[in-house]
Amino acid sequence: MATETPYKVRWGIMATGWIAEVFTKDLLANPLLPGRDASDIRHEVVAVASSSSKDRAAEFIAKVKAPETAKAYGSYHELVADPDVDIIYVATPHSHHFQNAMLALEAGKNVLCEKALTVNAAQARKLVETARAKNLFFMEAVWTRYFPLSVKVRELIKSGAIGPVYRTVADLSIGADGFNGLVDFDDSHRMVNPELAGGALLDLGIYALTWVFQTLYHVQPEATKEKPQVVAAVTKYHTGADEATSILLHFPQHRSQGVALTSLRVASDIDGRGTAGAAIRIQGSLGEIQVLGPAYRPTGYRIVYKKGNGKAEVAEFPIPKDPERDGWGQGMFWEADEAARCLRDGRKESETLPWSESIVIMEVMEEALRQGGVEYPEVITTDVFDPQSPLNTGKR
Numbered sequence: 121m122a123t124e125t126p127y128k129v130r131w132g133i134m135a136t137g138w139i140a141e142v143f144t145k146d147l148l149a150n151p152l153l154p155g156r157d158a159s160d161i162r163h164e165v166v167a168v169a170s171s172s173s174k175d176r177a178a179e180f181i182a183k184v185k186a187p188e189t190a191k192a193y194g195s196y197h198e199l200v201a202d203p204d205v206d207i208i209y210v211a212t213p214h215s216h217h218f219q220n221a222m223l224a225l226e227a228g229k230n231v232l233c234e235k236a237l238t239v240n241a242a243q244a245r246k247l248v249e250t251a252r253a254k255n256l257f258f259m260e261a262v263w264t265r266y267f268p269l270s271v272k273v274r275e276l277i278k279s280g281a282i283g284p285v286y287r288t289v290a291d292l293s294i295g296a297d298g299f300n301g302l303v304d305f306d307d308s309h310r311m312v313n314p315e316l317a318g319g320a321l322l323d324l325g326i327y328a329l330t331w332v333f334q335t336l337y338h339v340q341p342e343a344t345k346e347k348p349q350v351v352a353a354v355t356k357y358h359t360g361a362d363e364a365t366s367i368l369l370h371f372p373q374h375r376s377q378g379v380a381l382t383s384l385r386v387a388s389d390i391d392g393r394g395t396a397g398a399a400i401r402i403q404g405s406l407g408e409i410q411v412l413g414p415a416y417r418p419t420g421y422r423i424v425y426k427k428g429n430g431k432a433e434v435a436e437f438p439i440p441k442d443p444e445r446d447g448w449g450q451g452m453f454w455e456a457d458e459a460a461r462c463l464r465d466g467r468k469e470s471e472t473l474p475w476s477e478s479i480v481i482m483e484v485m486e487e488a489l490r491q492g493g494v495e496y497p498e499v500i501t502t503d504v505f506d507p508q509s510p511l512n513t514g515k516r
């Protein structure tokens with residue numbers, strides 16, 4: 121039997137922080153491991169750029185054990201100009217995403233951009249317009265959406281397994297109270313620093329919204345797609361960023377409601393052992409799906425039926441670990457595989473997280489932050505692209 125030659129995608133990594141490392145190691149993990157079985161595509165890391173220095177990019181390449189042939193750049197401008205790069209993974213703080221993703225798109229590069237996609241909806245719309253005009257692939261890197269578990273949950277909902285879904289309650293809260301009025305992040309840290317678009321909602325609440333959206337909005341038929349009405353409660357931290365945000369989402373035509381919660385101080389999983397119960401409950405009239413584990417990296421689910429006599433169906437979804445790469449594997453490779461397949465098939469957006477849905481989610485977050493009076497500086501909220509913005513040149 122003839123074997124298909126895998127489609128090869130050449131990645132350029134923009135930035136060298138925490139998530140850049142996690143994602144790049146996932147790119148380098150064996151795609152054939154059971155549970156992933158991606159025999160049709162291959163990822164290559166061909167270049168890495170750091171706005172700090174070329175040395176930092178070189179250190180990153182060595183640290184993640186990328187091939188020695190990978191090029192190290194000391195600027196984002198050099199990376200986007202590299203003709204050997206097919207797609208750029210933007211791994212800067214969300215304050216930078218608009219300018220950095222525009223830099224790549226304007227240079228004719230496909231883009232996978234970390235969450236939160238942008239700081240506001242106007243920036244997200246501008247990126248989508250640019251990708252469309254330039255016929256480029258563009259996707260928000262909400263990795264959770266591409267987990268086999270998420271795929272299965274969406275299938276269960278569409279098949280009517282728990283009846284019509286009327287409510288989803290989802291929480292991602294990390295228990296980082298400092299017990300001194302502060303939280304466990306310095307004021308300069310991107311989690312709470314308004315200059316880096318800090319705050320619980322854009323960083324963590326987006327995962328709670330991901331569960332509300334993929335269970336209540338994504339599954340709606342196209343003909344009756346309905347944006348939610350939004351009511352939010354926001355507690356501001358002394359830096360001006362939100363430390364806790366709770367959002368009620370109402371889809372009146374579909375008679376459904378979502379509750380998306382996030383907090384830096386309390387925890388979804390207070391003892392780290394799941395004793396507090398599922399942080400995500402997808403509630404239908406015949407039963408409910410309880411998603412286990414953190415909202416960003418769920419580990420399994422339990423389905424409890426109304427007439428189940430107390431019995432629950434439980435399914436676990438382990439993340440494949442690569443024994444040849446120090447047991448590495450975080451589950452970010454599934455989104456990378458989706459990006460690769462989109463490039464191979466000439467698709468410019470992923471059906472799993474279409475451009476229009478990323479924009480609606482940004483609209484919801486913008487509205488919640490507006491209701492809470494959270495404001496960010498002009499340099500990170502503008503939707504005017506400036507290749508020489510300090511966000512692109514790294515001049516901090």
Ligand SMILES: NC(=O)C1=CN([C@@H]2O[C@H](COP(=O)(O)OP(=O)(O)OC[C@H]3O[C@@H](n4cnc5c(N)ncnc54)[C@H](OP(=O)(O)O)[C@@H]3O)[C@@H](O)[C@H]2O)C=CC1
Nearest residue numbers: 135136137138139140170171172211212213214234235236
């Ligand atoms: N999907 C997921 O699970 C996760 C996603 N994220 C997302 O990834 C993005 C980056 O987060 P994370 O990796 O934790 O952040 P880090 O602070 O660890 O890294 C960000 C990198 O961006 C570059 N950068 C450029 N300008 C600045 C600046 N002014 N301040 C700080 N860094 C700058 C730096 O790389 P260099 O100097 O090389 O240019 C830096 O190392 C965020 O949008 C976050 O929401 C984060 C964690 C998990």
Ligand SMILES: O=C1OC[C@@H](O)[C@H](O)[C@H]1O
Nearest residue numbers: 235294311323324327416
């Ligand atoms: O995206 C994320 O997921 C994991 C969290 O720990 C992290 O703060 C966040 O950025």
